[in-house]
Amino acid sequence: MPRRKPGTLVPLETEILEVALSLLRSGVATFHGFGLASTMRDRRGARSLTAHGTLYKALSRLEELGLLASRWEDAAAVDGRPRRRLYELTAQGARAAEQATADRVVPRSPRIAAEPA
């Protein structure tokens, strides 16, 4: 498998940003792993959910890149189930998502950082 270029996003990461932007625009500022996987499945019209490893690896990388931020949900909201990690789009993430959406007209790998010299 070819290595990705530094500063580029893979299609799943772009998709996550776009879904996050669409949720934000519909008034949902935060989302959690399963909710995201479920929304992406519905958008694709697919039968299966994104694999655990693939999904959380992508979320972790987007967070490291500063495109997403995360925090644990409040203990009061948990109600006996395991607490969720809540993600939200950062301003930089929102710009990257808008860029990715615009780039779909002329497809190319979205860039979020300059390549090292």
Add this chain to the structure above:
Amino acid sequence: MTPEPAARLRTARLVVRWVRFYTRGLPAAIADRRVEEIEADLQDQIADERANGTSDARIALGIGSRLVRGLAADAAWRRRHIAASGRMSTPVFRSVARVSLVAAFILLLPFVAMQVTDQVVWSRFDFLVAGALLLGTGLLLELAARKARHHSYRAAAVVAIGAVFLLVWLNLAVGIIGEPGEPANALYVGVLAVGLGGAVTARFRPAGMARAALATALAQALVAVVALLTGKAQAPVSSVSEVVGLNGLFVALFIVSAALFWHAASRPPARAR
């Protein structure tokens, strides 16, 4: 609280066990976060699909599928965090992870085939047995590769382990002699016992292993002779040529393995580990 049906609960537990396994040795904050996140995800998936009326078997299948499809990403994620934390992944972890990945991908083939055709029908027990066989074979190969001091010893072990794997797989699938389920196939348990007993008695030393492999070849040949003398080899189920050919193949593999072990015994080790 409604009791969780066994299938989906077992699968969810399997996922959590896998997450705990591949986060071992990572900084606690990173490992704990991953475990908690996956636990919440599993809980959400189960609750959501139950609310949508999905059957328990289907939920378990969905969770298992997400686990298997994400294995490579899990391994990559761990490698990145191990590198970032400056820690070393243990050789045992690497071996088990490598073998688990290969076994999972092999098992994925019948699993996917079952989704698209009715010609492939594997029960949960079939997957369990095949998984155990693949994992056992893979771990034995890893062990041989790590501990062998001589290239010939390593090659001999690969041939012997491969032959045993094929012998067990063939017997579990259809049997070598007669119809599937023919009791005469139980004689192959004796062949395996000869090989295992010989290897343990030889304490895995090359000269002893050569003798053990040779004894296994003789036991294999003896089974073929018994099958022929008792009239078990009959066309069209298993003709004389099939019984002779298949058993001959295993005899040849065990003899090749014996020769390689003998070669390893007659030469000084190439390197010490």
